[in-house]
Amino acid sequence: MITGKNYIGNTLSANGVVTYQTLNPKLNTPNPTSFVEATSEEIDLAVALASQAFDAYQNISGDKRSAFLHAIADEIEALGDTLVETYMSETGLPEGRAKGERGRTLGQLRMFGDLVKTEDWRNPTISGEANELRQYLIPLGPVVVFGASNFPLAYSTAGGDTASALAAGCPVIVKSHPMHAGTGELVASAIQKAAQNTEMPKGVFSNLNSAGIEVGVQLVKHPMVKAVGFTGSIRGGRALYDLASQRDEPIPVFAEMGSINPVIITQKALEARASEIAQTYANSITLGVGQFCTNPGLILGIKSAELTIFINDLGEKTAAIDAHCMLHPNIHTAYEKNGEAVINQPDARVVAVHQGEIEENYAQAKISTVSGDAFLKNPKLHQEVFGPFSLVVQCDDDNQLLQIISQLEGQLTGTILAEKEDYKDLSPLVERLQNRVGRIIFNGVPTGVAVVDAMTHGGPYPASTDSRFTAVGNQAIKRWVRLFSYQGFPEELLPGFLK
Known part of the structure; x- marks a missing residue:
């Protein structure tokens, strides 16, 4: 059921007074649900919970994170026709496109789930005199993901940014796109249910409503947020990039923006x-x-x-x-x-x-x-x-x-x-x-992006803000991690896969 509320950790919240509705573009009429925009206090709570969740979530085994991602896919699939009908009512797109994008979304979640079952994706490396240096990839921290207008499923609430960040060990706060907030809430409910069923820490995922820019601005400026994912216009992506660069602690913004291909x-x-x-x-x-x-x-x-x-x-x-x-x-x-x-x-x-x-x-x-x-x-x-x-x-x-x-x-x-x-x-x-x-x-067409390891979905600015990374495929996980080394540590203190 669509409530119009914000999903903050394991709870629903609607303390604000600003509301909005999505639109059926085919009928050119509002859809029935009113969505309540997140307040400043609700934003702070979502980020605080994500930061607390990170302490535990970054150390959860790959097997358990894998089970979480697979559970999200299963719960989204279980939404059935309700999700498809809501998607269509908010986008004007046909049933075939809705089901196709849902399939891609489920595939991405399960792909990242399979990736993190083992720790090989962390690229563990041992070198130096007497093998005293041990290097691997560790997650950055809470990630904010902005829903995309043109892909309500594959690039939004549980899309590639969210799936790859959760796979990496980063809690995610989604700033839901106002054009398809109902679709976003249904997916958020599936993620919340999967998190509870797989015993993930409270705050590993939140979904915040917003019709304007204020919620997004506060999220990007919040000192506990450590990275941002965005798909949209050059103007929107550059504004977020500039905000993140002006923080006392600048953070990366992985924005995919305009392209004429x-x-x-x-x-x-x-x-x-x-x-x-x-x-x-x-x-x-x-x-x-x-x-x-x-x-x-x-x-x-x-x-x-x-x-x-x-x-x-x-x-x-x-x-x-x-x-x-x-x-x-x-x-x-x-x-x-x-x-x-x-x-x-x-x-x-x-x-x-x-x-x-x-x-x-x-x-x-x-x-x-x-x-x-x-x-x-x-x-x-x-x-x-x-x-x-x-x-x-x-x-x-x-x-x-x-x-x-x-x-x-x-x-x-x-x-x-x-x-x-x-x-x-x-x-x-x-x-x-x-x-x-x-x-x-x-000798082909650019439309159609295969979700595979060798896919590069990014490019020099303004196609993306960092051309070293891809937003599609397993290598998209590298956006949400950093290199880290142990030197001279006794084996008893090292993670198992670095021993």
Whole structure:
């Protein structure tokens, strides 16, 4: 049952007077539950409990933390249709997307549970004279996780940040996203139940409601908080990063932010399969109404008759795809505003827009194009348009294409579409792209992020605040730990796996 209250340790709390409701974007009407925003005192209590819990939780065996994570997955699964229906009512997304994201969330929890069953993930290392140095990874302390607007399950309450932090031995306080607070509360109830059933310390998890920024600001500034996880806008992530840097004790903020994910198409690829690429990318641009952080928002090619044909074909195929509801009216408004800001720049031209009547909060897919020279001179053309939008840049030659890539801000992904005949000439492009992105896709699409060990989901700023880490896969656990060494300790005083 959704109560609208805050989950603080093992208790429900609603001492505040500020309330808000989520919105059904398809119906454009409020959902029934009123959520009570956490008070300053409730925030302090949640952090104090997390700090107390850390003393015990960091020393709980991997087997027990593993059982906790598996129990969370089981309890979320047990929510059944209630969770799916709530998700749909708060996002406007279809049942298939809800179930798919739930499956990914359960998979992540169980993956991290399996990872920490043994202590190998801590990378225990023994060296030095007479083996007197013993090094391993230890958890940082209480972590604050901000729910993401576009992934209510996989990047929010029990998403990858929470799962990896709990796996590492860090208690977690979630600042629930106001657009899907009901979905967040249902998941929080599952985590709370799992914590009690597996006898985890009180305060190992809390979930706080907030419609504004005040709760998040207080959490990041709280001296007992030791790290932050965030997925969202550049503006929001940078604000949290700056707050954390200004503390008396600065703490890391692992923020995944904006990305336009450049796609480079070679001339030979256009000659061989332009129509196929156009259909594949029309589908990718509109997938999930373009509300993925890996949405291909920028396509680069060299001016030619084939590129012109491709641009028009991409426009037609994208515009022909049915419009769908965006996550929230605010996101839809931002999509329209930011798209217009790009389209209205000098030399930019609209290729195609989805036609026909659309319902409120539904997005019209758009394809635009611009010259390479104009793109280089105008940073406003580099901005992310969150939604089903892509800008095709017509470069004069290979040198200009490489220049454009060099001047791009950091990105999560880059994609190369090429033929075998291109291989001998691709090294400069790969090297230039490698310096600007966290992952290069070859002859594929950037949408779709596999939850596996070798996945890099991060990149140079502003794709993320620390390009040394990934937010997806088992290596995401490394964000919440630090290196620690014992020197000259008797074996009796060492952890078992360091003896």
